[in-house]
């Protein structure tokens with residue numbers, strides 16, 4: 555069985571005190587992380603080093619950042635580079651989340667540049683793809699997400715591709731305004747992604763309103779090898795429960 559990735563992005567939440575409490579709690583419960591499950595956590599930039607220090611250098615929990623620039627250094631006010639993220643202890647770079655595409659001008663081209671930058675520095679690109687409700691209603695979900703993925707991964711060798719994790723996160727299913735996807739709705743997009751990427755990438759994750767009630771069913775969908783979670787994992791208890799569910803899957 556392939557490794558199941560189960561991780562969370564905290565988005566723009568948590569003070570350092572809250573980040574510390576969550577990370578210390580996880581460290582105390584590391585013995586409950588099931589075999590075959592790869593945990594990861596993606597705090598705000600401000601908490602990266604704090605979480606790294608708490609988890610320790612050789613933690614089985616991978617640490618990520620929610621974005622990074624494609625250039626290594628220079629006059630890019632407000633941005634953080636992949637080498638800086640790595641220096642702060644990150645091993646994963648989240649790229650192309652729909653909130654960044656919608657509000658911060660992320661495009662297929664910038665996702666491609668950022669995937670390349672992460673790989674260049676030995677970090678794992680976590681590429682997020684997903685279609686809007688409009689695209690879904692028009693019946694174009696699979697074609698749309700395959701195009702987003704192909705654009706971001708263009709030109710990679712098989713060795714490089716094997717280090718990429720893809721998270722399919724339909725925009726209509728994400729966050730407070732989203733509605734949880736049904737298993738039936740996800741079968742076709744994952745079949746399409748699986749036909750192209752299963753066994754070629756490190757993981758094919760689902761994200762969007764994952765909760766304790768639907769996690770097991772989502773992990774049962776063909777080609778799904780993990781969950782990328784927001785709200786349900788922001789309380790440590792929820793995250794630990796998701797890890798346990800993955801362990802039973």
Ligand code: PGA
Nearest residue numbers: 728729762763783784785
């Ligand atoms: P959610 O967020 O689990 O709170 O819907 C998912 C995401 O944006 O990755």
